[in-house]
Amino acid sequence: MERSPLPDPPPPRAxxxxxxxxxxxxxxxxxxxxxxxxxxxxxxxxxxxxxxxxILVRILPGIFLPPDVLGTAVGRALALGCALGGGLQSHHVIAGPSAAWVVLGGVPPSPAELLSPAHRGDRAGVVLRHARLRPDEVETIGGAPVTVPVRTAVDLLRFSPMSVAGPALAALVLDGHAPAPQIRRHLQGLWRHPGAHAARGRLEEVLGALVDTA
Structure with a gap:
């Protein structure tokens, strides 16, 4: 009795x-x-x-990529994941200055920033902050989780120095990624959270500077 050939094995799951x-x-x-x-x-x-x-762009200390790999938001998001290597966890969400860099491009921030509902980790060149994110505060870019621009703007205002938050926030607003009214509404819902009151003042400072330079 003739036997049917065995099927090819399935490809490995990526x-x-x-x-x-x-x-x-x-x-x-x-x-x-x-x-x-x-x-x-x-x-x-x-x-x-x-x-x-x-010739090279530093993603994390000691880890570099050619600049042509970083020409898209997908490339930038995956570059950070690749640089983290085995330290990357499923619950790591690109946030803060790193999320702004994914959207806007430019020079990768140092340190990189991630949010996680788990406890803080320890990795050279990375700030890992504890936070619980709502589903509408995260989007996927090339399969990588990134805070949406409005949440990114709020985190910049609450946690980053003004030298970092100001230019990134201005670019997010001017490019239409994070409309100012939406940022204001988000901050109003955080009125009891640390840094929210100061963030509202910093937002108006940045918006006022944009009006002055228009």
């Missing part, structure tokens, strides 16, 4: 292997070319020179 797999299968698949471009260099004068010359 979500179970590879960089960014902790986030999603989609992120793992898209991260393959990003991960292949990762460069690990000691923080020597030569590495610093390549960053200064625009």
């Amino acid at each position: 979500a179970s292997i590879g960089l960014c797999a902790a986030w999603s299968r989609h992120a793992a698949e898209l991260a393959v070319p990003v991960g292949a471009s990762l460069e690990r260099w000691a923080e020597t004068p030569s590495a610093q020179s390549m960053v200064a010359d625009g």
